[in-house]
Amino acid sequence: MARIAARVRTERERRRWTLAQLADASGVSPAMISRIERGESSPTAVVLGKLSAAFQLSVASLLALAEGVPEETEAPVGVRRGADAAEWRDPGTGYRRRQITGPRFPTEIAEIRLPAGARVPYPAAAFAFVRQLVWVLDGRLTFHDGETVHELDAGDTIELGAPAERVFANTTDAECRYAVVLSRDTRP
Numbered sequence: 421m422a423r424i425a426a427r428v429r430t431e432r433e434r435r436r437w438t439l440a441q442l443a444d445a446s447g448v449s450p451a452m453i454s455r456i457e458r459g460e461s462s463p464t465a466v467v468l469g470k471l472s473a474a475f476q477l478s479v480a481s482l483l484a485l486a487e488g489v490p491e492e493t494e495a496p497v498g499v500r501r502g503a504d505a506a507e508w509r510d511p512g513t514g515y516r517r518r519q520i521t522g523p524r525f526p527t528e529i530a531e532i533r534l535p536a537g538a539r540v541p542y543p544a545a546a547f548a549f550v551r552q553l554v555w556v557l558d559g560r561l562t563f564h565d566g567e568t569v570h571e572l573d574a575g576d577t578i579e580l581g582a583p584a585e586r587v588f589a590n591t592t593d594a595e596c597r598y599a600v601v602l603s604r605d606t607r608p
Contacts, residue, residue, distance in 0.1 A: 424468075424508075425459040427482060431475045432457075446474035447543065464512040465540045473545035478602055480519055480528040483508050513538040520599075528602040532588075534561070539589040547583040552602045554578050554588075559596030562589040572598075 432442050439450040448470050455461035463471065472482045483506065507518045515538055520529040554563065554577065561572045566584035590596040
């Protein structure tokens with residue numbers, strides 16, 4: 421939590437934004453941002469999505485930066501052990517995100533474990549400047565892409581188009597595991 425707190429503050433200060441300016445850009449209240457920056461509150465996946473969108477970073481990039489992995493350095497080549505991968509847990513839903521690739525790899529790949537009954541909405545701005553594919557590995561994912569709802573089973577993929585409000589939901593009584601593959605785009 422302390423690393424995420426420091427990273428949110430660093431990103432805000434790098435842009436010379438006040439709490440109010442970040443609140444306006446993200447839709448997160450200044451009080452919540454302040455609590456996050458002081459390490460008094462752990463952000464949920466929804467809040468991280470909103471803050472990342474305001475910073476024009478992917479959630480994966482924000483979490484990698486929070487883990488102290490500098491984007492400017494060369495990533496080591498070779499084996500990355502699963503036990504060494506950083507994992508983030510949403511305190512609100514129990515959603516877990518494990519970063520598979522390092523920050524220098526040309527695409528970001530994350531493994532997501534969505535508990536039974538969990539629902540994680542993201543604003544359209546979280547999908548600006550990125551191209552994304554979702555690949556269901558185990559279980560069933562109910563994916564809301566704007567007004568369209570897709571029921572995705574193990575092995576199914578969906579390539580996301582233009583930014584839209586999206587919801588990742590697990591309406592079953594078993595965990596759903598999926599991968600997110602993301603690359604940067606030059607236009608929203």
